[in-house]
Amino acid sequence: AQKITQTQPGMFVQEKEAVTLDCTYDTSDPSYGLFWYKQPSSGEMIFLIYQGSYDQQNATEGRYSLNFQKARKSANLVISASQLGDSAMYFCAMRDTGRRALTFGSGTRLQVQP
């Protein structure tokens, strides 16, 4: 069975600083995808970044990067130069080849302070 673990229920970061949100996963499937989603207080789910299990390089999307350490089964999200608008819940999720549905972690609430 798949499992996603986010051990940080809440995080604080100062504006303009970088922050790392932790995510570890467990799966027996050699082919999988890892996703990060942002959920602001308005409630919508916003896709941020994707990492495939066979990707050789860490994914980057603007200020978001994914620190993928396959041997450690971790897929941490790094947000550089935090902005007030980054305050939200962040979810790590995994999709395996077979099911295609996402298994989510419990989320991390990030608060960016001015």
Place this chain on the structure above:
Amino acid sequence: DTAVSQTPKYLVTQMGNDKSIKCEQNLGHDTMYWYKQDSKKFLKIMFSYNNKELIINETVPNRFSPKSPDKAHLNLHINSLELGDSAVYFCASSQRFSSYNEQFFGPGTRLTVL
């Protein structure tokens, strides 16, 4: 242009009633999903349809019945609503046989059962 839309956005109803939530996607995707987000923000897959065929049916009470009239629509009907059904329900879609397989989420439907 709205990619994944859901109606209604808010639904308040009494215990025992029957209600439906509609979902439509205009992305040309062949797979659609229903997720439930509980009061603790935990997201879990309920159902998945691929080209109108049910491919995932998690342990969900049979009071919940998904219906897919075509691959662009996936509706969720709930019979005999209970207090514990109160949650936010998200519809999502993706292209099944895609290595990327990003899932696009609808805005969510907040269901409150009184």
